[in-house]
Structure formats: structure tokens, C-alpha cells
Amino acid sequence: MAQRAAVNKVWNGMIPIELQLAPPDAIELLASAVLPDPFQTFFLLVPRISYLPFAVNRIKEQWLDPMLELSGVRTVDGKVLKESDIWFEYNGQPLKWHYPAGLLYDMLVGNGVARNGEPELPWSLTLHVRKFPVGKLIPAPSTQLMRDMFMAMIKEADFIRFGSTKRVMDLAKSDQMQLLDGLEAHSFEKYFAIHSIIAPIHYEAILAQQQQQTPPGKSRSQLPKAIPLRFYMLSSAQEDGGKEAAKLDISQFHVSQLPVPLVKEGSNEQLLTVTDAFKLCYEITDPSSNAFVSKCACLCQGISVPWDTPIAWLADNLFYADCFLHLVVIHTAM
Amino acid sequence: MDELGEFPFLTRTEFLRSIDHFEEQFGSIIEIRRDTCKQQQFLRIYKSLFLPDESDGDEEIDEIDEVEDPDPIEALAADVPGDTRTACGQVEYHVVYSASWRVPVLYMRVLLSDQSQVVLDIEQVTKLLVADQQMRGAIEAVEFGGALGIQDHPVLNEPFVYLHPCHTATLLRAVGVPIDASNYMSAWLSLTGSAVGLTLKL
Numbered sequence: 001m002a003q004r005a006a007v008n009k010v011w012n013g014m015i016p017i018e019l020q021l022a023p024p025d026a027i028e029l030l031a032s033a034v035l036p037d038p039f040q041t042f043f044l045l046v047p048r049i050s051y052l053p054f055a056v057n058r059i060k061e062q063w064l065d066p067m068l069e070l071s072g073v074r075t076v077d078g079k080v081l082k083e084s085d086i087w088f089e090y091n092g093q094p095l096k097w098h099y100p101a102g103l104l105y106d107m108l109v110g111n112g113v114a115r116n117g118e119p120e121l122p123w124s125l126t127l128h129v130r131k132f133p134v135g136k137l138i139p140a141p142s143t144q145l146m147r148d149m150f151m152a153m154i155k156e157a158d159f160i161r162f163g164s165t166k167r168v169m170d171l172a173k174s175d176q177m178q179l180l181d182g183l184e185a186h187s188f189e190k191y192f193a194i195h196s197i198i199a200p201i202h203y204e205a206i207l208a209q210q211q212q213q214t215p216p217g218k219s220r221s222q223l224p225k226a227i228p229l230r231f232y233m234l235s236s237a238q239e240d241g242g243k244e245a246a247k248l249d250i251s252q253f254h255v256s257q258l259p260v261p262l263v264k265e266g267s268n269e270q271l272l273t274v275t276d277a278f279k280l281c282y283e284i285t286d287p288s289s290n291a292f293v294s295k296c297a298c299l300c301q302g303i304s305v306p307w308d309t310p311i312a313w314l315a316d317n318l319f320y321a322d323c324f325l326h327l328v329v330i331h332t333a334m
Numbered sequence: 335m336d337e338l339g340e341f342p343f344l345t346r347t348e349f350l351r352s353i354d355h356f357e358e359q360f361g362s363i364i365e366i367r368r369d370t371c372k373q374q375q376f377l378r379i380y381k382s383l384f385l386p387d388e389s390d391g392d393e394e395i396d397e398i399d400e401v402e403d404p405d406p407i408e409a410l411a412a413d414v415p416g417d418t419r420t421a422c423g424q425v426e427y428h429v430v431y432s433a434s435w436r437v438p439v440l441y442m443r444v445l446l447s448d449q450s451q452v453v454l455d456i457e458q459v460t461k462l463l464v465a466d467q468q469m470r471g472a473i474e475a476v477e478f479g480g481a482l483g484i485q486d487h488p489v490l491n492e493p494f495v496y497l498h499p500c501h502t503a504t505l506l507r508a509v510g511v512p513i514d515a516s517n518y519m520s521a522w523l524s525l526t527g528s529a530v531g532l533t534l535k536l
Contacts, residue, residue, distance in 0.1 A: 096486070098485075098486075134451050134452075134454065135451060135452060135454075135492065135493065136492070136493075137493065138454070138484050138485070138486070138493045139454045139455065139484070139493070140455070148483070149483070149485070152483060152485075152498070155500060156434050156435070159434065159435060159500065160434050165500055228434070251491055251492075253491075255486075255488070255491065257433060257434060257488065258433050259433060259434055
């Protein structure tokens, strides 16, 4: 099916990452800023829809632990190296580990693409194992905490769509575990078996309703009230400065979350577009005010999405594993 | 009557009206923070923190810059007449509207006087804010990590401890008295705040 093919492609989208150990940590651990061969850098692929904490085990087992063992070191600051001490940094910015990897890339590198047209691949990140930035990052990342935070998003997405968290809370415990295990292990089959229970296919359902037909196996009441969506946009002060993409500060992104309806107000027919959603989110009430369309691009899953794309279509094809649409708005005008 | 269209849910406008009423009623002990560049308004409420067996009598409460009038803190500290406990820190409660859940959500930050960093450990925050053992058990028993979580503050974009809002609507529906914008916030706060050490006395 064409629809599943698109979803499958998104699921398999990867960010290639090149990791280097922060020099102060290297000096602390190994008394040298230069790491022994072959451990100088570590390469890994992280799925766009997945999260950095799920890669930490791999990083520890395949890189940090063998490197420390080779050098005869076992502890950091007198403690065993812990998952919860590890954090990632890009250009001086600690990365919010509870954001999907693809979203982080679109926010921090997508802007660069708009400026010079060259996406940074592989994405060069610095790994830290000490001095966790308390107050900037949610503390003590772990696969368990990531799973809990992910479920909070799934519940919220359910509530936005249907006005209750019934669909998620009614899942058997084993199904909830399967959803999480599927995400963690990046298994399409495991994850989607459960996803399809809690999330409808919007575009299909709404087209059917417009044609006054009921999709097979689903009742009319299945149509969600709203779509979970977030816009991420640099506050304008940053843009006016004309700064290099390299100086991007993740905390200067304005995150705007607003559940949006599938159709335009007062209509049963007209599907809400990305433009409409943007205007709802930022309270632009003038119907003819569309200047942002020519000045900005909207990135979703690394793709520059045409502004007139129906949200319903995006919701079916470019959603993230947490069932949200994460849309990064970047200025393209120089 | 300042009617609400879809109680227990609020629109953003109804939320603003509700906090206007709340500010009028509790104005001497609340500070409202307006963040105009992000077009969001939310409440900050400050409360002193006490440990039941605090024995270090020389501790001072650190004044936070945003507090314009230091007296409200002392007023809150003097909540219980004849209380000889000394404050060991301060709690900052934020009331922020959620467009997803369509209710206010309670965020909190604990600052201990002898530490420079906020306490962002859920277990520790639970111990500090939830005096009642039974309540503590109930909070910890909630699925997916408990009723208290840590998330980025939706306006400030920094980590805060927060109370999961998924049961707010159900709790509000169960309140016996009729609720409109003039008493929504006190009802809401009595249900949510009381779980985490925020009780207000007129």
C-alpha cells in the first residue's frame, strides 16, 4: 500500500552521527586528549523518529567500555561510568535528549541547509560523560525515563485526538510494552501493530466522510477532533542578527503547541493546510497575511513541506513515533 | 456569574479571566509573570519550604530577584502561627495553560537554601513537598513513572517538575459546588496544589 510505503520510509530514515569524546573528559579519563586507536571517533546511525537515550547502551558497550578497558581505566571521578551521566552536545549546545533525533537535526542543521544548502552529514556531535548540565537538560536520562516520557506524549496525543486517553489506557499491558519495545528496538512490525490501534488514518477517514462513506471497519465517530502538532521556530531576534547557523542556540527556539482541526472552520470540505495551522498557532487572524510563506520553509522529517499540504496528509505520513507532527520553521530569505 | 463554556475545560481566554479573578482574591501572595514576547501569561506562586526536623536555626531564605515584594514570603512563612520551624528553601509553583489538555497545569521548582541548583529529582521533590505518606504512595503508584514528571516548561523551555494533568478534568467534575471563572482557580488549586504542598489561606 502506498501509504504504508511512505510511513515505512520515514521509519527507516536515519541520522548518521559522528561522535567524539569531549577533550576535558578524555583528559580526565585517559590523561590524554588523544584517544587510542581505533576509538578516536565512533560512528552510529540513529533513527530520525527515535531518541538519543536508546543509543547510549550501544555507545557505552561498543566504544566507551572497550576504550577504557584498553587503557586500563575503570572509573570516572571515582565512579563507574553511568548511563545517566552521558549527554550530547552540538556546537556548544547540550542536546535535549527527550526530543526525537530527527527533530534535533532539523532544528540545528536544517537552518544551515537553508543558508548554505549543504546538510552536515555525518552530524558531528560531542559526547560528554561528566558535568551533566543540570537546569538545562532534564536530569538522569535512561531508557526507562525515556519510555515514561514517551508514554506521556502518546497519552497527550490520544487526548488531543479523541478527548480522552481511553485508547492508550485501554491497551493491554503487553501491548503497551510492545509499543515501547518496538520503539526502543526500532522494530516496524512491533511498533505499528499497536500504533494502528491507537491512531486513526486521518486522510482516508476524512475523504470517506466527505464522500459520505464509512471506511470499512471504522465508524464515523473515529474521526479525530484535532491533530497533535508542534511548531519550532527561532525567535526573530536571532534571525535579525544574521548569525551563522553554527551559533544556533536550541533554547532560543520558540516551541508552540496547538492541537489543530482537520478542516477549516465552518467547512466540512476544506482540509486545513500547514499555512492554516501556522496562522492558528501564531494567532495571525488576517486571512491575506501570508508573507511568511515566501520567507520561510517548513521542515518535517527533514523534508521541506509545501505550505499548502493538508495537515491530515502529514499526520498520516510524516508523524513521529510519539504521534505528534514536529514542524520546524526556518527562514530562507537572506 | 462569569460562565465557562465547557467546564471543566478552559479556553485560553477563559484561563486568563480565571487568573484575573484569582489574582484579585489572592493578590497579596501571588506574583503574575507576563512574558510578552511569547504571548503567554502564567502565574508564579512562591512558598517557603520547611523540613519537619530542621534544626539549623541560622538559615536565611535566599531572596529571588523576581519577587518584587519580599513581605508575601514572610506572610506565607507565618502561615502557621507559633511555627518555630525555619525555612530551608523555597518552592516556585507555576500555573500554565495547556492547549492540549485544555486545563491549567502545575509546574514546580524547588530551591534549597544550601544548594545553588534546583532539585530536579522526583523522589526528592516528592519527599520535600508531599508531607502525607499516603499521598506520597498514591502519587508514586500512578502509571508510567508516577503522577509527578519532569518536562520542559512550555514557556520557559527549561526542566521543571510537573503534575500530570490527565486526571484534572475528572477531579474538577467531582467538585460539589458550581464553578465559573471566579472560583475555577481556587477549586483547581485545592485539587492539584494540595497534593504538592501548595495550600492557600485567605
